[in-house]
Amino acid sequence: MVHPLWCAVPTAALWWPSTLLAPPRWLPLALLVAWLGVLLSVVDFRHRRLPDAVTLPAYPLVGLALWWAGADPWRAVAGAALFFGFHLAVRLLAPSAMGGGDVKLAAPVGAVLASVSWWALPAGAVVASAVTLVVVTPVAASRRRAGGVPHGPGLLTAAWLAVLSAG
Structure with missing residues (x-):
């Protein structure tokens, strides 16, 4: 908890x-x-996973917020597919490099x-890679946790910074 x-x-x-x-x-x-x-960052650091209970509801919530912002829906879907596809390819080519939760989170971030x-x-x-390497990796190493480095915090940082620069 x-x-x-x-x-x-x-x-x-x-x-x-x-x-x-913003x-x-x-x-x-x-x-x-x-x-x-x-x-998701707190959960990812503590439990080394991004639970479906939060990542999957992010899809309609992000969609609704993008609709509110007046974003082009086709552009959002294309970005989601591209970012998801890229992260899925990394997961398939190097399974230890990225978790399944990161792949699922990549779609709303994209x-x-x-x-x-x-x-x-x-x-x-x-930005996501830089945050993962510069911020998340030392924190994860200091906690001496086995397994990979959480990439979710980097993905979400990139999305948040992008929204702040939207104007």
Whole structure:
């Protein structure tokens, strides 16, 4: 079990800059991605998995928030398919490099990135990888946990930063 403060404080810390930096029509998406980012990051660090109970409901929630923002639905679907496909290929080629939850999370993240800009897809992949290497890997190593390094926090950081830059 995760204590509520482990999620409440970081979520509030991300919602504050979201309200200041996100364009008004993108604000619900920024708040959603921040909340998902905190929740899934805490779970990923603690349990080394991204549960279906959170990743699968993210699909319609992100879709609804993108609709609210006035995003092009075809662009969102294309971005989701591209990002999902790329992450699935990595998972199939090197199963130890990426978990199944990361692959499932890649679709809503890809939808967000593509809705902001086509350039946000490769930029998001770079940001996600950088966050995983620079921030997540040392934290995971300090906890001396067996298994791979969580990539979900990097994916969600990239999506959140992209939404903040949407204006």
